[in-house]
Amino acid sequence: MTLTKKFAFSTLFFLILTSAAVGSEYIIIQSTTSTQNSGLLSAILPKFEAISGIKARVVAVGTGQALRNAKNGDGDVLLVHARAAEEAFVSDGWGVQRFDVMYNDFVIVGPSEDPAEILDMENATKALSLIALEEALFVSRGDDSGTHKAEKRLWSKTLVDTVSASGTWYRETGSGMGATLNMAASMEAYTLTDRASWLSFANKRNLVVLVQGDIRLFNQYGVIAVNADKHPNIDADGAKAFINWLIGPEGQLAISNFRPNNTQLFFPNAKR
Amino acid sequence: MQNFAESFWSSLTLIVTGDSELWSIVILSLQVSLTAVVLAAVIGVPTGALLAVGKFRGRQAITIFVNSLMGLPPVVVGLCVYLILSSSGPLGVLDLLYTPTAMIIAQTILIAPIIAALSRETILAVHEEYQDQFTSLCLSNWQRLKALLWEARFSLLTALLAGFGRAIAEVGAVMIVGGNINHLTRVMTTSIALETSKGNLSLALALGTILVLIAILVNAAVAMVGMRRHEAMHV
Amino acid sequence: MSELGVGICDLTLSFGDQLRLDIPSLNLDPTRSTMILGPNGAGKSLLLRVMHGLSQPDTGTVNFPDHYQDPARQAMVFQRPVLLRRTALANISFALKVRGRSSQDAWRRAMTWMMRAELDHLANVPARRLSGGEQQRLCMARALALEPKILFLDEPCASLDPNATVAVEALVQDAIDLGVKVIMVTHDPAQAQRLGSEIVLMHQGRIATKQSKLDFFTTPQNDLVGSFLAGKPLLSHIKESR
Numbered sequence: 001m002t003l004t005k006k007f008a009f010s011t012l013f014f015l016i017l018t019s020a021a022v023g024s025e026y027i028i029i030q031s032t033t034s035t036q037n038s039g040l041l042s043a044i045l046p047k048f049e050a051i052s053g054i055k056a057r058v059v060a061v062g063t064g065q066a067l068r069n070a071k072n073g074d075g076d077v078l079l080v081h082a083r084a085a086e087e088a089f090v091s092d093g094w095g096v097q098r099f100d101v102m103y104n105d106f107v108i109v110g111p112s113e114d115p116a117e118i119l120d121m122e123n124a125t126k127a128l129s130l131i132a133l134e135e136a137l138f139v140s141r142g143d144d145s146g147t148h149k150a151e152k153r154l155w156s157k158t159l160v161d162t163v164s165a166s167g168t169w170y171r172e173t174g175s176g177m178g179a180t181l182n183m184a185a186s187m188e189a190y191t192l193t194d195r196a197s198w199l200s201f202a203n204k205r206n207l208v209v210l211v212q213g214d215i216r217l218f219n220q221y222g223v224i225a226v227n228a229d230k231h232p233n234i235d236a237d238g239a240k241a242f243i244n245w246l247i248g249p250e251g252q253l254a255i256s257n258f259r260p261n262n263t264q265l266f267f268p269n270a271k272r
Numbered sequence: 273m274q275n276f277a278e279s280f281w282s283s284l285t286l287i288v289t290g291d292s293e294l295w296s297i298v299i300l301s302l303q304v305s306l307t308a309v310v311l312a313a314v315i316g317v318p319t320g321a322l323l324a325v326g327k328f329r330g331r332q333a334i335t336i337f338v339n340s341l342m343g344l345p346p347v348v349v350g351l352c353v354y355l356i357l358s359s360s361g362p363l364g365v366l367d368l369l370y371t372p373t374a375m376i377i378a379q380t381i382l383i384a385p386i387i388a389a390l391s392r393e394t395i396l397a398v399h400e401e402y403q404d405q406f407t408s409l410c411l412s413n414w415q416r417l418k419a420l421l422w423e424a425r426f427s428l429l430t431a432l433l434a435g436f437g438r439a440i441a442e443v444g445a446v447m448i449v450g451g452n453i454n455h456l457t458r459v460m461t462t463s464i465a466l467e468t469s470k471g472n473l474s475l476a477l478a479l480g481t482i483l484v485l486i487a488i489l490v491n492a493a494v495a496m497v498g499m500r501r502h503e504a505m506h507v
Numbered sequence: 508m509s510e511l512g513v514g515i516c517d518l519t520l521s522f523g524d525q526l527r528l529d530i531p532s533l534n535l536d537p538t539r540s541t542m543i544l545g546p547n548g549a550g551k552s553l554l555l556r557v558m559h560g561l562s563q564p565d566t567g568t569v570n571f572p573d574h575y576q577d578p579a580r581q582a583m584v585f586q587r588p589v590l591l592r593r594t595a596l597a598n599i600s601f602a603l604k605v606r607g608r609s610s611q612d613a614w615r616r617a618m619t620w621m622m623r624a625e626l627d628h629l630a631n632v633p634a635r636r637l638s639g640g641e642q643q644r645l646c647m648a649r650a651l652a653l654e655p656k657i658l659f660l661d662e663p664c665a666s667l668d669p670n671a672t673v674a675v676e677a678l679v680q681d682a683i684d685l686g687v688k689v690i691m692v693t694h695d696p697a698q699a700q701r702l703g704s705e706i707v708l709m710h711q712g713r714i715a716t717k718q719s720k721l722d723f724f725t726t727p728q729n730d731l732v733g734s735f736l737a738g739k740p741l742l743s744h745i746k747e748s749r
Contacts, residue, residue, distance in 0.1 A: 028370060028451075037470050042454065059451035061368060074358025178469025185471075205469030214421050231359045233367060388579040404561050409602050410579050410651075419601075423592050 008246040026055035026244050030067075030075035031144055035221070036060035037219070038196035038265050044254040062176065064144030070094065070110050070224075072229030076239040078224040080154035081146035081194070086222045096236075099247050102255050102266040103220045106150055107198060108211035109181075110190035112135075119191075124214040125157045129166075132160040135169040137189035141180050142172025146219075151192045171216045196265040221266070223247065226256060247272075255267050279461040283478035287485075294479075298486065302310055302457040304372055305445070308379035309387075313437055317428060320391025325399050335392065341385035346378075350445030354377040357449065370451040375459070383435035390431035391424075395437045398424045431440040437487060442458070460486075468488055508614035513558070513657075513690070515576070518567030520557065523531055528553055528564065528712045535574055535705070540567050541691040542703030542720075543694060546741060549693040549709040552586070552661050556610045558690065561661045575688065579606060580701065581660040582650035587666065588642035590634040595641075596621060598634045601651045606653060616652050624648035624678060642672025645677040651687075658682055660691035676702060696736055700724060710741055 035041050038059060038233040045056045061069065063080040070078050071094050078095065080086060087097045108118065108127055116134040117129035131138050140162070141148035155162050162170050171189065173180045184191040185205040193201075198209070211217075223246055225239035245251045247270035255268040286294055323335050355361050357377070368374045390503040398420050406416050421428070443461035450457030454468060460483045467476035513535040520528040528550050535541045543551045556562040560578055569682040574580065582679075591598050599617035621627040622630065624644045624661050629637060634645060643663055650658060660679065679702055683689055693699055699706055699720070706723040707733065708715040716728040727733045735740055 014288050033469065037466075056494060057370060057451070057453045057456055059453060069358075072361070073364065074354075088301060182468070182473075188313050201471040203473055232363075233364065344702065368650055402582075402589060402591075404556075407557060407603055408578075408581075408583040411605055415605055419591070425592075 002262060010044060010105075018146060026057055026236060027076040027235050027242055028074065029056055029058045029077045029079055029242070031058055031060050031070050031079040032063055032066065032079070032081060032196075033060045033178065034147075034194045034197045035079060038200040039260060040196065040255070040266055043258045044251065047250070047254050048242060051204075051250070052238075052239060052241050052245065056242065059060070062145030063145045063149065064146075064153055067094075070226045071230075073226070073234060076226055076235045077102070077161070077242050078226065079221065080224075081221045082149045082220060083220055085149065086224060095231060096227050096239075098222045099243060100270055101221045101223045101246055102268045102270070103218060104193055104195045104266050105212065106147065106194055106219050107190055107206045107209045108190060109184070109198060110210050111188040111206050112208045113188075113206075114210060116190070119210050121211050122214060124211055124216050125154055125249055127211045128154055129158045130162060131190050132158065132162075132169070135165075137186045138170050139187065139189045139191040140172045141177065142174045143176070143187075147176070147192060147194055147270070150217075150219065152210050154192070155218075192197055192271065199263055199265060200260065206250045209264040210223055220269075273322070278393075279474045279477035280481055281443065282474055283485075286478055287482060289428035294482070295464055296455065297458055297460060298482065300372065300457075301440055301461075301483075303424060303487070304375045304381070304459060304488075305379060305436055308383060308439045309432055310438045311376065311380040312384040312387050312431055312439075313506040315432075316387030317391045320393075320431075321395050321421060323388070324395035325403075325417070325420065328466040332493050338392070339383050339389050342389055342406070344382060344385065345444070346382055346442045347444035347448070349382050350448035353381065353445065353449045366486050369449060370453055370457060372457060373444040373451070374449040375457060378449045382442060382445060383439050386438060387435045390426055390434060394424045394427035394431060395420050398427075429494060433491060435492065437464045440487060481497055512572065513541075513688075514570040515558075516570070518557065518564050518569070520553065520562065520564045524613045526712055528557065530554070530567070530712075530714055533707070533717065535690065535707075538686065538688055539684050539704035540691065540702060541705050541707060542610055542699035543690065543692045543707045543709060544694065544699050544735070545709035545715070546694065546735070548711075550712040551563075551694075551709050553596065553712075554689065554709065555583075555659050555692050556662050569658070580655075580656040581659065581734045582655035584646045584650050584661065586662045588639070588646045590637075590642055590645065592668050593634060594631050595626060595634045595645050596630040597644060599652050599678075601653075602649050603652060603722060620648040620652040623629065625674075636669075639676060640667050643667060643671065643675050644678060647682075648676060651678065651682055651685075655687060657688040660689065662692050662694065664693070664695075672698075694741070708735060710735075 016251065031041065041058050049055055059069065063082045063085065066078055066080050067085060069075055079101065085099050090098050107125060116131040116136045118130050121127045138150060166172060174184055177193055180191055181193060181197070181201050182203055182221055185203055185207050188206060202219065223243050225236065225243055226234050228234040228236035252268035252270055254262060255266050258265065319338070323331060323338065353374060354369065356363050357366070357374055358364055402420065402423065406419065411419065441461065443465055446459060447462050447465065450459070450462065452458050452462040460479060464476045464479045467479060515530050515533040518530040519526065543554065545551050553562060554602060557564050559581060565595055592599060593601065596617050599620055600613040603613035603616055608616065609749060611643070618627065618630065621630050622649060624647065626645055634642065637645060647663065664675050667675060674696070679689060679691065691702065703720050705717065705719050708718045710731060715731045718728055723732065726734065731741060
């Protein structure tokens with residue numbers, strides 16, 4: 001009894017001490033699951049930490065939630081992929097400035113039987129229309145993430161009313177990319193995913209890439225420093241250091257050098 | 273499809289090879305949840321005792337309230353703690369969001385009602401057994417409380433274990449307030465969620481197996497300490 | 508005051524609409540032992556609880572001679588032994604420490620009473636592992652270690668075998684010999700005869716009679732006593748005595 005207590009108390013003091021001791025400089029990056037699940041951030045961030053001496057802590061959520069967390073001041077830097085929302089974030093004064101960082105692309109994946117017969121179609125919106133026409137199962141993120149925003153943008157260019165189809169062939173999961181891919185795999189459904197998440201996803205089962213290469217499937221990532229005027233605790237200098245490194249030659253090289261299984265997942269395209 | 277046997281073997285491999293990454297996650301999980309249990313006990317046991325033996329107005333209402341809090345969804349707790357600790361929240365200046373301390377706070381809030389409710393039950397039973405004797409012996413309220421807690425110690429330990437079980441198995445709240453930051457706030461459950469989302473189902477299941485093993489170890493350790501005394505005291 | 512003994516005045520206690528105690532007046536001998544007899548449900552234990560302050564009456568008062576009034580000068584042993592999850596010795600020393608004795612003093616006194624109850628060889632055994640008779644002797648030893656002026660006993664031998672009963676009765680006799688005022692509830696007339704000086708017979712919450720032991724067993728005050736001693740049902744008598 002007393003031993004247990006002693007252990008617990010020492011644990012308590014340890015935690016209080018450590019949580020105080022991590023006062024060394026760090027930044028919080030609000031980012032997306034695709035950059036984390038693919039392993040990109042754990043590959044490139046140590047390089048930044050080594051050069052700058054600043055620790056980088058990553059909170060990986062959907063783009064929508066990342067933007068909301070940043071508005072609450074709970075992050076110093078945003079690394080997300082929903083251009084329109086990012087620009088609104090900056091113009092509303094929440095962010096300092098937005099920079100392009102890198103891109104990859106979205107792909108439409110689905111069961112290899114391909115009931116809607118969209119294999120190798122060059123027009124992604126047409127492919128979606130066919131899925132709707134066939135009423136083949138389609139799984140949507142439904143979580144206001146960057147991928148979800150991109151998907152909605154694609155649907156808006158079709159005549160399909162996904163709102164009234166919701167719950168029938170159109171299923172909104174309200175979860176992250178991984179959970180959505182797991183569901184698509186078990187339901188034999190179509191879904192839209194970014195290529196990095198797809199390639200690093202290990203439970204593909206019967207799913208294959210069916211549509212890719214359409215310019216509408218372009219997926220741009222941007223980086224934004226959160227405006228320190230809004231929240232005094234934001235580490236503006238750390239954020240600036242990170243962004244300068246990421247869009248500078250070293251960061252860009254690190255991104256293109258990240259090639260798990262010899263496949264490049266992200267393509268740097270920062271303009272300086 | 274990966275099968276359970278495969279996951280079990282890979283979990284054993286993970287344990288045997290002593291993967292340092294894994295161990296730091298395990299240790300963090302234990303530290304966070306054990307600290308939460310201690311804090312929740314400090315809050316919950318006296319609350320339970322007060323509700324069991326105290327005579328004051330609103331006791332019934334508070335008891336119902338505390339019992340209802342046992343069903344608090346972790347995500348709601350996580351969200352509330354997030355809103356409080358967020359930079360734009362009332363305690364934002366403490367800079368606790370995305371730290372182990374934030375996870376401890378969330379788990380403490382989650383399990384304190386469980387420990388309070390179970391303590392109340394336990395202490396109530398012991399109180400009924402001893403109240404005449406204690407009145408006869410002229411115990412002061414404070415002496416009475418101390419004696420009741422001591423007499424109920426084994427059942428209270430079970431209440432703490434129930435709290436620990438819920439804390440260490442919880443994922444929704446620590447995900448939100450901890451942020452699942454690698455090497456800082458990544459615990460067993462958030463790792464499992466992460467690996468599942470990567471589609472590494474067998475690794476996720478292996479981590480789940482380890483989590484169960486840890487729970488068994490902690491329970492067995494407490495049971496052994498408890499049993500020895502239990503046997504001796506013939507409760 | 509002390510000559511008046513333990514006095515009860517206008518005592519009533521009901522549960523719901525059931526009148527469980529109705530005692531207009533009762534005076535107990537200040538020093539000699541009192542045995543409260545009566546069938547189940549007569550209100551014997553309830554009366555004891557009220558006298559010891561464990562239950563509150565609806566009306567009426569219980570008055571003790573000055574030197575008994577302080578609850579710390581009273582002790583009680585219950586029908587079922589109530590023991591803490593500690594060693595036998597610690598059960599006694601706990602009670603003494605609660606009353607402000609130092610640890611050392613408490614230990615010494617506890618050990619003395621363990622010996623008097625012939626339990627000293629079980630001092631370090633967890634109390635709850637003792638046999639029923641040993642447990643009740645421990646409860647007696649604990650009560651006596653407190654050196655009470657007045658000792659309430661609520662059928663302490665009700666669930667004991669004859670041998671254990673003899674051992675507990677010996678401790679009750681010890682208390683009487685030490686000058687402790689013993690008020691004991693029992694349903695066994697033979698036990699009352701062995702230990703009592705005055706006998707109170709209760710029936711349906713009322714005092715049927717109070718007599719000295721000799722009178723009670725030789726010249727019963729009323730038919731109720733006769734019936735009780737003969738082991739007959741007492742139902743009809745209460746109507747007559749009203």
